[in-house]
Amino acid sequence: MENLDSQTIITLATIIIAGVGIVFGTALPAIVEGRAAVKALEGIARQPEAAGPLRTTLLIAMALLESTAIYVLLVILILLFANPLLDRFFP
């Protein structure tokens, strides 16, 4: 590792963090969204006449949960395509 210059180290760290971050950042919201969908489906199965309001509420809740995954994606896009550390230390 001693013969790597610091630009390579920053790039390597960015790539590793991007991979790990996108895995956790999409897996956790997916699990939570699955739970929300399961609960909504149970509610629809128990009370089929409540399907309409449950569907719209589920969509809004899904959107709010999905936005956490979008935040992770945006941070990783910034890291990959417009890395501020590389711009700052190696202009």
Place this chain on the structure above:
Amino acid sequence: MESIQPYVVFQIGNIGITDTVTSTWVIMALIVGLTVALERWQPALLEWVIDFLNDLLSDVMGRAVGPYLPFLGTLAIFIAAANTFSAVPFITAPTRDISTPLALALIVFFSVHYFGIREKGTWRYIKDMATPIFTLPLEIIGQLSRTLALTLRLFGNIISGEIVVAVIFTLAPLFVPITMTGFGLFTGILQAFIFTALASVYIAAGAEVSEDTHRKTSPSKT
């Protein structure tokens, strides 16, 4: 990656007009033209669209949309059209530039206060917002952060769809990206609905006439 940034097409004075602004103008002209043409020759279709939006948003708001329908319907139609245009070759979707979702979210932010003040009066609106006084900072932070969340949600969904299409295009350029473009169309329509639904929920929460403070009622879910 330079393709995330919008590029300047031409200049008016010393203001650069980017490609997303140009496609916004094209979409605006198309929507207005289509509406005028439909009103002339096929008004039933136009009424169907208005009825559809009215029922959908009334379901979301939990009461009659009424005076908010022009604003919310415009949002829905514009965002749906803008996201759909991401599937058209050589036309940049306006929502893939972060300025367009930010502008839309700011319009929603100000219209929540406008509709709230118009519904309840200035003093009553401020009083309702700060009813236990310690919730006022939380309320302000919530207002700002949900505006930011609206922006990033729309922008992130559209840009991620386009990036996935671009990546698949470099791997298999023939016919394979069409599947992801179709998925992007679905996501775009869904995001238009979600943006409008969240805007209507915020407006309904802001314009909700709450009961008097000494008569505590359970907060209704709207």
